[in-house]
Structures are given as C-alpha cells and as structure tokens.
Amino acid sequence: MFPRRTVVIFACLVLLSALGLTLHRIEQGRPGYLGDLVNSKLKNKGQEQQNSKGVVKSGSEQSQAERCSRNIEWLTGVDLTYPIHYAERDIVVRPTPNEKRESLTKVDKTLFPQATVLLPNQNPLLDLDHCPPPLVLEIPDVPTTPVDGSQMHVGIATTMQRLEESTPYIARWLKNTGAKLFVVVRKPEQGDPPTAPEMAIKQTKMRKQGMDVTLLPPMKEEEQYTETYFSLAKIMYTHRTEEASWFVLMDDDTFFPSMRALLAMLDKYDPAREYWIGAVSEQWWSVARYGMMAFGGAGIFLSRALAAVIDEVYDVCTTEMHPAAGGDERVMRCIYGHTETKLTNEPNLHQMDIFGDLSGVYESGRLPLSLHHWKGNAGYQVDLMSLVTDICGECFLQRWQFGDDTVLSNGYSIAVYPEGELANGLDFSKAEETWDSHTVDESVNPGTAHSMSPSRPKLALGTQKIQYRLLESALVDGAVRQSYLRKGKEGTDEADTLLVLYWRKDDGSVSHNNTQST
Numbered sequence: 001m002f003p004r005r006t007v008v009i010f011a012c013l014v015l016l017s018a019l020g021l022t023l024h025r026i027e028q029g030r031p032g033y034l035g036d037l038v039n040s041k042l043k044n045k046g047q048e049q050q051n052s053k054g055v056v057k058s059g060s061e062q063s064q065a066e067r068c069s070r071n072i073e074w075l076t077g078v079d080l081t082y083p084i085h086y087a088e089r090d091i092v093v094r095p096t097p098n099e100k101r102e103s104l105t106k107v108d109k110t111l112f113p114q115a116t117v118l119l120p121n122q123n124p125l126l127d128l129d130h131c132p133p134p135l136v137l138e139i140p141d142v143p144t145t146p147v148d149g150s151q152m153h154v155g156i157a158t159t160m161q162r163l164e165e166s167t168p169y170i171a172r173w174l175k176n177t178g179a180k181l182f183v184v185v186r187k188p189e190q191g192d193p194p195t196a197p198e199m200a201i202k203q204t205k206m207r208k209q210g211m212d213v214t215l216l217p218p219m220k221e222e223e224q225y226t227e228t229y230f231s232l233a234k235i236m237y238t239h240r241t242e243e244a245s246w247f248v249l250m251d252d253d254t255f256f257p258s259m260r261a262l263l264a265m266l267d268k269y270d271p272a273r274e275y276w277i278g279a280v281s282e283q284w285w286s287v288a289r290y291g292m293m294a295f296g297g298a299g300i301f302l303s304r305a306l307a308a309v310i311d312e313v314y315d316v317c318t319t320e321m322h323p324a325a326g327g328d329e330r331v332m333r334c335i336y337g338h339t340e341t342k343l344t345n346e347p348n349l350h351q352m353d354i355f356g357d358l359s360g361v362y363e364s365g366r367l368p369l370s371l372h373h374w375k376g377n378a379g380y381q382v383d384l385m386s387l388v389t390d391i392c393g394e395c396f397l398q399r400w401q402f403g404d405d406t407v408l409s410n411g412y413s414i415a416v417y418p419e420g421e422l423a424n425g426l427d428f429s430k431a432e433e434t435w436d437s438h439t440v441d442e443s444v445n446p447g448t449a450h451s452m453s454p455s456r457p458k459l460a461l462g463t464q465k466i467q468y469r470l471l472e473s474a475l476v477d478g479a480v481r482q483s484y485l486r487k488g489k490e491g492t493d494e495a496d497t498l499l500v501l502y503w504r505k506d507d508g509s510v511s512h513n514n515t516q517s518t
Contacts, residue, residue: 009515068131073124074481078472080496081488082120087112088500090134093392095141095506103365104399104407105426109135111402111414112499136506137400142393147259149179151245151271155232157184157218157225157327158252160202165375166252167206172383173256177208180244182236183215193217197340205492214239216272229327230318231332233302238309240304245271247307249300249331253375255382256299257396258389262369264354265346266301275303276331279349279370282451285438292343295351297372306341306499313338347451356436356450359467360455362412364431365399384473385411390479391503399428411473414484416466421459428458468499479504 008518070088089112113130115227154174156281158166163183172257174181187193194202200214206213219231229249236247246266256262270274278301280287286295294300310317310331317334325333335341354361358380361368367424374380386396388411398410405417407428417426433455437447448455468484475481480503 009316026200062377068128070128071124072118072122072126074474074476075084075118075122075498076124078483079499080485080498082118082496084118084495085115085497086118086500087115087260087498088128089113089132090502090504092134092136092504093139093395094136095393096138097141099119099138100368101140101394101398102327104401105137106401107135107137111406111408113136116474117495124237125252132144134430134504136467137392138254139392139395144393147263149174149177149259149263150241150243152179152248152263153236153240153246154179154248154250155182155184155236156250156252157232159186159188159227160198161188161250163202167209169253169374169383170322170445171209171211172202172386173259174213177259179259180239180241181210181213182219182232182239183210184232184235185215186218186225186228191364198361210300224323226325226327227318228332229296230321233307233310233331234314240307241506245304247302249296249302249369251297253372254297254299254372255371255374257359257368257371257382257386258394261367261394265369269303269344269488271303272305273303274306274309274339275301275344276306276335276341277303277346277349278303279342279346279351280343281351281353282448283438284443284445284450285352285440285445287450288440288443290326290329291332292330292345293328295353296326296331296344297353297370298349299352299370300328300331302331302499306335309339310334321508340349340449351418353439354452357434359413360432360434360458361452362397363399363407363409363415364452365397365409365428366431367394367397373392381470385470386502387473387475387484390475391505401428408501411482412470416467416468417459419464421464427454427456430454432456433458441453470498473499476502 018137072086113128113132115117116126116128118126149153156163163185170181185194185199199217203213203215216235218228219235220227223231232249233247236244240247266277269277276294277353280292281290281295313334317330317337320337321330321333348366348369349370350361350371352361368407371380371382374382389396392398392410395410397412400408400410401422404423406419407415407417407422409415431452433450433452435449435452439447461467466486468486471483471485473480474480482501482503484499484501486497488496
C-alpha cells in the first residue's frame with residue numbers, strides 16, 4: 001500500500017493534468033499577469049524570481065515573506081470554477097496629516113505575493129508559502145466623528161418592493177447622519193397599494209437601522225409617478241425642521257458614496273439664496289433634448305430659499321404642467337417659469353446616462369458625489385463597492401499604482417497593463433473611453449466631452465489591459481475583505497484568478513518600512 005500522503009499528491013497531479021494545468025504551463029506565466037501565475041518558478045524555490053512588475057512581489061520583497069495559514073472557508077459561497085489561482089495581501093491604512101487624495105498615488109512596491117493554486121474541496125485552512133508583511137498606505141486624515149446631515153431633507157417616490165431592494169444601499173449613506181428621509185410609497189403597476197400597517201412596519205424597521213425616515217402615501221390617490229416626484233418638494237417643505245437648509249429630490253437608485261463629501265459640496269453655497277444644484281446628463285443627446293436641467297438620478301438640491309418659492313407656486317406649476325413632462329422636468333419648468341434661478345452644475349454628481357462598459361468612469365480616480373442606475377442589468381453593487389470606506393474614509397475609487405504595471409481602483413477593479421502601457425506614459429489624468437457614446441447630429445460634442453473630459457481611447461481588454469473586477473466585499477473581524485475576480489476564458493484551460501485584499505486600520509503594530517513610497 002502507498003502512504004496516504006503519496007496517494008493524495010498523485011491524485012492532485014492527475015487532476016491538474018486533466019485540466020491542462022501542467023506545472024510546465026504554470027512556470028511559463030506572462031510577466032505581470034496573475035492569470036498565468038505570473039512568473040512563478042515552482043520547481044526551484046531557491047532561484048531568484050523574475051520581476052513580477054507590480055501585481056506579484058519582486059525578488060527584493062521575497063526575503064520579507066514568511067509562511068502563514070489562512071482560513072478560506074468563506075470561498076465555499078463564491079461562484080468559482082476550480083482549480084483557481086489565488087493571491088492575497090493585507091493593507092493597513094495610516095491617516096496622515098496633510099495627505100491629499102490624489103488622482104493616482106504611486107507606490108514603489110508590488111501588490112501581491114506569489115499566487116497559489118486552489119483545488120476543488122481545498123482544505124479550508126490554507127498554508128501559504130509567501131506571506132509578505134502588510135502594505136501600509138497613507139491616506140488623508142479625515143475626521144472620524146459622524147457627519148451632521150440634519151440640514152438635509154431627502155425625498156424619494158417609489159413602490160414598497162423597490163424600497164425593500166434599495167434599503168441596504170440607502171442605509172450605507174443615510175444611517176446615523178441626522179438627515180431626514182421622506183418616502184412617498186406608490187401603488188405598484190400590478191397589485192394593491194401598501195396598507196398603512198405595512199408602511200408603519202417598514203418605517204419602524206428602517207428607523208431601527210438608524211435612518212430618520214417617514215413613509216407617506218401620495219398626495220392624490222390617482223396620480224402619475226412624475227406628479228408624485230414633483231410633489232416631493234412640497235411634502236419636504238411642509239414637514240421641514242428648523243435645521244433644514246437643503247431639500248433633495250432623488251431616485252430610489254441614487255447612491256451617495258460619501259455624505260461628508262456631499263455636505264462639503266453644499267457648504268460652498270448659501271441656502272438663504274435661491275440655488276438649484278444638480279448635474280446635466282453625461283450624454284449630450286439628453287441635454288440637447290431635455291435642456292439644461294438637474295437630472296433626477298444625480299440628485300436635485302434645492303436651497304431653503306428656492307424651496308420656499310416652489311412651495312408658494314406649487315399649485316400654479318401643477319396646473320400649467322404638461323402631462324408628459326418627467327419629474328425632474330417638472331422641477332425645471334416650475335423654476336424657469338417662476339424664478340430667475342439657473343442651474344448650478346456640479347459635475348461630480350452623476351446621472352449615469354452612459355451605457356456599456358462603465359470601467360472608464362469607475363477607474364477614473366474621481367470621487368463621485370452621486371451615482372445612479374446601479375439597479376437592473378448593470379449589476380453594480382455600490383454598497384459593497386463602497387464598504388471599504390468603513391476603514392479608509394474617502395478612499396472609494398481612489399487609485400494606487402503598484403510597480404510599473406498595476407493599478408488598483410479601490411472598490412471596483414485591479415488592472416494590469418502587461419504591454420508596458422504605464423511605462424510608456426499612459427495618461428491617467430484622462431478617463432478611458434470604455435462606455436458607449438451617442439452622438440448628436442451637427443454637434444461638435446462627440447457625446448460625453450462636456451461631462452467626462454479629459455478622456456483617452458479605450459484599451460484592448462486581454463492584451464493591453466488585464467482587468468480583475470470586484471466580486472464581493474465583507475466585514476471580517478474589524479477588517480474589510482475585497483475579492484477581485486478574472487474569469488478564465490471559456491473553451492480554454494485558463495483558470496479563474498481571485499485576488500483578495502484585507503483592509504485594516506493602523507493599530508501601530510506595522511513597521512514604517514512597509515509604508516508606501518511615491
């Protein structure tokens with residue numbers, strides 16, 4: 001009889017061979033490309049590793065790496081095709097006075113250690129040969145005290161089902177801020193309107209989660225959604241508190257990544273003056289069709305002074321309104337028809353009227369004040385994308401470049417540029433045009449120049465750019481875990497690759513030698 005250990009090893013080698021993942025192929029990884037295990041020299045561990053160029057550690061860091069064990073039982077709930085390539089790294093964030101959020105921060109260190117092959121039914125206690133010390137990233141020293149959003153009243157018109165779907169996302173930015181939320185719950189297209197007890201139960205649940213919310217029925221029993229949307233201005237002003245300075249109309253799939261940054265934007269303006277703040281659509285054809293108005297998905301911000309005027313002329317505006325006008329269009333028509341106020345455009349508010357691959361938006365390094373259209377086919381889990389802000393404050397979508405070929409867009413992707421695009425001077429001050437544009441006849445605007453400039457041409461995925469997209473994120477023992485996935489190509493023996501980051505707050509135990517250098 002063979003020893004049990006020998007049988008297990010032989011079975012694993014047979015499985016790898018059957019899947020076309022021979023040790024020879026594993027050794028021949030493309031430089032900087034974790035999908036092929038990135039230059040791992042598995043037969044001769046004593047030999048110096050080839051330069052891994054960012055995403056996998058170079059030989060200079062190997063001496064700091066030690067063996068360690070990790071519990072990977074959480075992977076049982078993740079949709080992966082085994083065997084997979086797996087690598088992880090701890091990141092410790094260190095709040096630093098005078099540190100600013102840059103468009104791109106360069107770090108003269110590689111991001112991941114050598115990758116490991118995980119087999120089906122892998123032991124949940126994983127032994128890793130290469131576990132470098134945590135990487136320390138310096139971040140702006142943002143106050144840790146809760147924000148005071150009591151100056152904001154927010155209004156949403158939706159159905160009970162859509163409110164249920166949106167609640168976790170709303171809670172991410174609203175809970176424990178002092179901002180008041182008014183939700184007008186409409187009858188669904190099919191079925192009965194919610195009963196008063198049902199609304200009371202939902203209201204109580206949301207309040208227990210730390211949200212100051214009031215659920216209300218529509219002002220009129222039978223009214224169009226656009227009428228309900230416009231009525232939010234009236235409802236919020238009627239129920240205003242003494243602190244209320246800004247009245248915000250938004251969609252149920254509007255998301256504010258940072259209430260601190262949003263309030264800082266509003267602090268630039270005097271609510272005692274008439275202000276109508278928002279953003280036009282990113283697509284020029286929408287602006288050409290609907291005009292210079294605040295599009296509702298980005299959020300419509302009415303100052304206290306302007307909200308008072310709208311409240312006064314509300315009945316007149318309602319009577320003279322065209323029945324086909326949209327909700328945000330009704331706000332525009334009322335303001336243009338009865339005031340001299342013009343739109344104050346805040347370009348970091350996003351209607352997200354752009355479609356296709358939105359990587360160029362999320363990888364631009366720009367901190368959005370609002371996002372929209374995360375529901376439906378887009379499938380952007382903005383609550384999980386922004387979860388890392390529990391550890392690093394205003395770091396959502398912040399970019400770090402590791403080595404000379406790897407860029408992390410925090411909460412969205414890890415991108416590797418294996419053909420030397422970074423070394424050749426790829427301009428990261430410009431957003432990559434990955435999205436679909438819709439041109440307007442006889443317009444010099446190609447589609448999104450007014451909203452997304454400066455921009456640069458799209459790179460070829462798979463050759464010029466290798467992308468690992470956020471798969472999941474979770475709070476784990478005081479840290480935030482992020483998993484970035486690149487699926488292997490169908491019809492080939494290329495395996496899935498999973499890159500995992502554990503973000504932790506600095507407790508003073510990590511050496512300054514591991515701090516970023518730029």
